[in-house]
Every structure is written in C-alpha cells, then in structure tokens.
Amino acid sequence: MRRSYDFVVIGGGSAGFNAARVAASLGRRVAIIDGARQLGGLCILRGCMPSKTLLYSAEVLHLAQSGKEFGLNVAGASANMRSMHLRKRRIVAEFASHRVKQLKSGDFDLIRSHARFSDAHTVILGDDTRIRAATFLISTGSRVSIPGVPGLGASSFWTSDDVLDLSFRPRSVIVLGGGIVACELAQFLNRVGTRVCIIQRSRRLLRHLPVRASAVVRRAFEDEGIEVITGTKILGIRSGADKTSVSFRSKGKTRRRAAEHLLNAMGREPNTSGLSLRSAGVRTEASGRIITNRWQQTSVPHIYSAGDCCGPHEIVHIAVQQGELAARHSAGIKGLRPIEESMLLVVVFTDPQLAVIGWRERDLVKKRINFISATYPFDDHGKSILMNATYGYVRIFADPRGGRILGAEIVGKDAGELIHCFTTPLAMRATVHEMLRAPWYHPTLSEIITYPLEELAEKARD
Numbered sequence: 001m002r003r004s005y006d007f008v009v010i011g012g013g014s015a016g017f018n019a020a021r022v023a024a025s026l027g028r029r030v031a032i033i034d035g036a037r038q039l040g041g042l043c044i045l046r047g048c049m050p051s052k053t054l055l056y057s058a059e060v061l062h063l064a065q066s067g068k069e070f071g072l073n074v075a076g077a078s079a080n081m082r083s084m085h086l087r088k089r090r091i092v093a094e095f096a097s098h099r100v101k102q103l104k105s106g107d108f109d110l111i112r113s114h115a116r117f118s119d120a121h122t123v124i125l126g127d128d129t130r131i132r133a134a135t136f137l138i139s140t141g142s143r144v145s146i147p148g149v150p151g152l153g154a155s156s157f158w159t160s161d162d163v164l165d166l167s168f169r170p171r172s173v174i175v176l177g178g179g180i181v182a183c184e185l186a187q188f189l190n191r192v193g194t195r196v197c198i199i200q201r202s203r204r205l206l207r208h209l210p211v212r213a214s215a216v217v218r219r220a221f222e223d224e225g226i227e228v229i230t231g232t233k234i235l236g237i238r239s240g241a242d243k244t245s246v247s248f249r250s251k252g253k254t255r256r257r258a259a260e261h262l263l264n265a266m267g268r269e270p271n272t273s274g275l276s277l278r279s280a281g282v283r284t285e286a287s288g289r290i291i292t293n294r295w296q297q298t299s300v301p302h303i304y305s306a307g308d309c310c311g312p313h314e315i316v317h318i319a320v321q322q323g324e325l326a327a328r329h330s331a332g333i334k335g336l337r338p339i340e341e342s343m344l345l346v347v348v349f350t351d352p353q354l355a356v357i358g359w360r361e362r363d364l365v366k367k368r369i370n371f372i373s374a375t376y377p378f379d380d381h382g383k384s385i386l387m388n389a390t391y392g393y394v395r396i397f398a399d400p401r402g403g404r405i406l407g408a409e410i411v412g413k414d415a416g417e418l419i420h421c422f423t424t425p426l427a428m429r430a431t432v433h434e435m436l437r438a439p440w441y442h443p444t445l446s447e448i449i450t451y452p453l454e455e456l457a458e459k460a461r462d
C-alpha cells in the first residue's frame with residue numbers, strides 16, 4: 001500500500017466506486033478507502049436492488065391475486081416470505097460479488113478501513129496509518145435519521161434495513177413517514193399480507209412530488225387497503241411487549257394506532273459526523289450535508305464530495321454522475337458540464353409507479369418560464385385498459401414557442417420505464433413535433449404519450 005496518491009476516495013459506494021474508476025482511467029494514482037464490513041454500498045446491499053427485488057415479487061403476487069380480473073383461476077396465491085428472502089439474498093449476493101471484483105480489479109488500491117481527516121491533505125486510518133493525497137473525494141453516503149419525535153428514541157423500531165431483511169410476514173406495521181422509501185415499503189408489506197397504516201406529518205404522501213401524482217398513489221394505496229393518515233403531529237410512541245402504539249393529533253382530534261411493529265421511514269441524514277471535516281476545513285450545512293459547488297468541490301477546492309453525503313438528491317444515477325464529474329474535474333479535464341438540474345429524473349417504485357423528469361409545474365411557475373401542458377389518463381388508453389392498469393396519467397410540459405419539451409410527469413403502470421421516452425428528447429432539446437416524427441407501436445403503454453404530444457403540437461408553433 002502506498003502512503004501517497006493523486007486521488008483518494010473515502011467511501012466505495014456508487015459515487016465513490018465510479019469516481020475511482022474514472023480517475024484511474026485518466027492515469028491517476030487512486031485509492032478507495034471503505035470501512036464497511038461488507039463491500040457494495042447502499043444501492044446494492046440495502047437500497048435499490050433488494051427493495052426492487054422484493055417489490056417485484058409483491059407485484060407478481062398482486063397480479064396472481066387479481067387473477068379473476070383476467071379470467072384466471074389462481075387459487076391460494078400467497079407470499080412465501082422465506083423463499084422471497086432467499087431469492088433476494090441470492091440476487092444481492094451476485095451484484096455485491098460483481099462489485100467486489102470491480103473494487104479489487106487492481107486499477108486502484110482498496111483500503112479496508114474507516115478514515116478521518118487530520119488535515120486538508122491527510123487522512124488517518126483505523127490503525128493510525130496516514131494517507132496523503134493531492135485531491136480527495138468524500139462519498140460516505142447516508143444513514144437512517146432518528147428525528148426528535150416524542151418517544152421514538154426509546155421505542156423499538158425497524159428501519160428499511162430490517163424490512164428488506166424480513167424472512168417472516170409481520171401481522172401489522174405502522175409506517176412513520178410518507179416519502180419514497182416509506183411508500184415503497186408500505187405497499188410491499190401490505191401486498192405480502194401485513195396490515196399497514198402510514199402515519200405522515202405532511203398533508204400528503206410524497207410531498208416533494210407533484211400534488212396530483214401523489215394523490216393517485218394515495219388512492220391506489222387506499223384501494224388496496226393501506227390506511228393512510230396524513231397531516232399529523234405525533235404526540236408519543238410507546239413500545240410494549242407485543243405492540244407499539246403511536247398517538248397523534250389529526251384533524252383536531254387525538255388519535256392512536258397500534259401495531260406489532262413500527263417502521264421508522266422518516267428519512268436519512270448525511271454520514272459525515274465521523275470524518276473530522278473541521279480538521280480539513282470542509283464546511284457542512286447544520287444537517288451535516290457537505291456543501292459543494294457545481295463541480296462537486298467542497299469549501300476546500302481540492303476536496304470533492306459526491307452522493308448522499310452532499311445531496312441534494314438521494315438517487316443513484318446522480319451519485320454516479322457527481323462522482324464521475326468530480327474525478328474528471330480534479331484531474332484538470334477541460335470542457336466539462338455541470339449536472340443539469342433541469343434534467344432531474346425521479347422514479348418511485350410504487351404500483352402505480354410515479355416518475356418525473358425535467359422541469360415540474362411548480363418550478364416553471366416559480367421561474368416564470370412560459371409553458372403549455374397536456375395530460376392524458378391511463379383509464380382511456382387501450383393497452384392499459386386491457387392490462388387492467390388504469391390508475392394515473394401522463395402529463396407533458398413544453399415551450400409554447402416551438403414546442404421544446406420541458407418536462408414530463410407519469411403516474412401509472414411501469415411509469416419508471418415509460419419516463420425514459422423523454423430522457424433522450426430532453427437531453428437533445430427535442431420538440432413535441434420531433435417526438436411525433438418517431439414511430440410509436442400499437443398497442444403499447446408507451447403509445448399513450450402520443451396523445452398529449454399531439455395536443456401540444458397543435459398548441460405550439462413549429
């Protein structure tokens with residue numbers, strides 16, 4: 001192991017691994033330092049991949065249980081939690097072992113230790129070894145936060161890690177929170193046969209996403225039997241021998257719900273407290289989130305940051321883009337482009353899925369950008385009707401002069417796939433007229449996009 005490098009990455013998750021890979025390809029002497037017992041990062045081990053594996057099993061189960069709708073007799077379809085758990089473990093282990101091979105490829109040094117700064121050019125490992133570097137990337141990710149809700153700290157609660165590792169079916173769960181992880185896991189639990197109640201402080205689920213879209217998800221949840229209580233103030237949480245109860249104010253009344261288990265899904269916080277950032281002069285927000293500029297540089301220009309520890313989004317492809325950008329910028333590559341906020345892509349893997357890309361109505365109004373929009377519902381679309389997938393809609397925003405696509409919002413079956421019809425057109429600054437020149441096969445779910453496109457093409461001058 002060397003003691004001095006061109007680029008040292010602290011944290012080898014999605015952001016850190018990809019930054020190291022790019023930096024090494026640019027000929028830099030690189031090391032990744034990661035202190036985890038198991039390598040792989042959040043996405044592979046306890047985030048995207050295990051959650052989407054389980055959600056897909058739950059979706060297949062839901063379809064089987066809806067067999068009658070399709071003229072099928074699927075008797076006794078139910079979840080085998082142990083088999084689902086083993087399947088998830090096998091799939092995650094495959095992804096993790098591939099990542100470990102990449103980390104041990106020899107393109108860079110891999111140092112298995114926690115690290116903290118002793119000064120702006122030096123980090124100290126767990127065994128007191130000092131590693132120096134010309135440039136650093138901090139990509140230490142995030143951890144579950146425990147907000148100051150009365151009684152939560154003293155109660156026993158699950159986090160997303162526990163739900164993703166379940167090998168039995170809980171009878172009932174109260175989900176605290178209404179964000180993406182809370183909604184995805186609440187629906188998973190409900191579909192495998194757990195009684196689920198979501199208690200959310202904000203007035204609606206998925207409060208960072210469009211109002212109308214989150215209302216569709218709420219309706220689908222309630223139709224499936226999930227109890228959704230929003231606009232609450234939690235008064236207290238108490239864990240007993242076999243139940244946890246939550247008392248809260250809602251609509252002017254004090255109410256209470258109890259369940260076998262409590263899932264704390266109220267969000268995550270940057271994993272930066274153990275890094276001695278002050279010793280290096282790296283500034284953070286009060287939350288511990290590292291402050292970066294558009295090139296991912298922190299307040300100390302040769303120290304970069306990427307991924308969940310600097311935000312502003314907890315999304316893998318953005319963590320990867322940030323890591324790669326930091327690697328290139330720190331190597332002095334010219335002509336780089338910062339990550340465009342106007343290309344933000346977010347997917348929620350509920351069913352119906354919710355996906356947004358580009359400018360949202362809220363931003364367009366706030367920034368006084370002129371726009372036109374058109375919407376089309378899935379319950380009037382041939383392919384979705386025959387699939388019994390009629391929740392939701394497609395909405396497109398475009399520039400009234402010329403019809404350039406500004407953004408899109410889809411709630412519905414496979415919205416996370418359909419939204420990709422817009423990624424290339426947005427990147428290429430295409431117009432509604434250009435999108436309509438492409439072929440759209442019939443009958444497909446994607447074809448629904450042509451209806452609002454046609455409406456916009458009529459409104460927008462070519």
Ligand SMILES: Cc1cc2nc3c(=O)[nH]c(=O)nc-3n(C[C@H](O)[C@H](O)[C@H](O)COP(=O)(O)OP(=O)(O)OC[C@H]3O[C@@H](n4cnc5c(N)ncnc54)[C@H](O)[C@@H]3O)c2cc1C
Nearest residue numbers: 011013014015035036041042043047115141307308314316
């Ligand atoms: C349940 C769940 C589902 C999710 N689903 C999705 C999804 O579907 N799509 C999506 O885009 N995003 C999803 N996310 C978010 C996504 O997983 C994260 O945004 C992403 O994995 C963050 O990557 P990262 O590189 O910033 O951090 P991480 O992958 O967490 O990597 C951080 C690494 O830093 C190491 N480390 C920490 N401190 C130190 C230290 N002091 N010294 C050395 N090493 C250290 C850790 O061991 C870890 O390996 C999900 C998250 C959760 C929790």
